[in-house]
Amino acid sequence: MGKGRAPCCDKSQVKRGPWSPSEDLRLITFIQKHGHDNWRALPKQAGLLRCGKSCRLRWINYLRPDLKRGNFTKEEEETIIKLHEALGNKWSKIANHFPGRTDNEIKNVWNTHLKKRWSFKDGNSHGEELSSITSSSSSSSTSFTTCGKQNIGVEKVEDSQRAKDPREEQTSCSVSSYDSNSSGAVEVPIRPEEQIMDSLLQYGGPYDVNNMLQEVNKPGLEIPLEADVDFWNMLDGLDSVQVGHDQVDARESSNFIQVENKKWLCYLETELGLDAMGEENREVLTKDAVVAPENFQCQPEDVAYFPMWPSWPHDHNSASK
DNA sequence: AAACACACCAACCGCTGCCAC
């Protein structure tokens, strides 16, 4: 072995931990345009401070457009159990039987509850009881897409209880921010450009990678990749704003959130040439982020449009960092 | 209401297998 393999990347030079929205967008945009022939070279080419491995993992497990999201059905779970009996911990081989599912996902499902069910079935007669408990996860809310921790517990919580959780109400993946049928949401017409912005980054609504992918592919919406450094700097700036939230405990300040959302939207629209927010709100960009300027009035539609700070998949992680 | 325990899952780490030279 000798010195062993050289590390795949310089750990001190790459970013680690949860992926930010802008990183996701960068990765998606790059792969949509150039594919992923060389994972090692990809981060540099895409302007990402990430290890190629990390990029690959993020794409395969999370950003791929063909991913099937949502809970596993009872049939899928049964199949996993059968395949595991035949193949063992060959997660990638098992995953081959589930188009749109990742090996990591299947591994997690197995380790979290299928293993228990299987061992119970194997060892005693309580298999059915446990099965009825664990498989409850497959019966609820299969419509939502990736929400990170947002869907934890939703699987097991009754609807009546679910509604009590304000975070769940505001960020639930099954409720689009511009779904006019959403209970409690102020019904306002959403401009097309706002929909683009919203679905592109889902800044004020549920995080849906599929939406982002669709928007990236839309004709007429050109996302600068290599050339427009400002654009990415701006997105990177968003990340830092998010990270800074815990510093100012801003999640508890709805006014702050609304203002920040507005600022973000103004800026992004300006950058993308949509310029839909108008001149009056753009000056907010120059103001202090924490204190809402007096002349900035949050309209009801702002609240409806930005019901909550974005719930990126990694939100639970970044909040503590 | 607080403290604790448990569940969950995204992401990391290190190993393996394959391929080119």
Place this chain on the structure above:
DNA sequence: GGTGGCAGCGGTTGGTGTGTT
């Protein structure tokens, strides 16, 4: 056949949410 580089795989961990006491 040996070596190095790569993608892929599987085990594990860390952080957060949820349930229970």
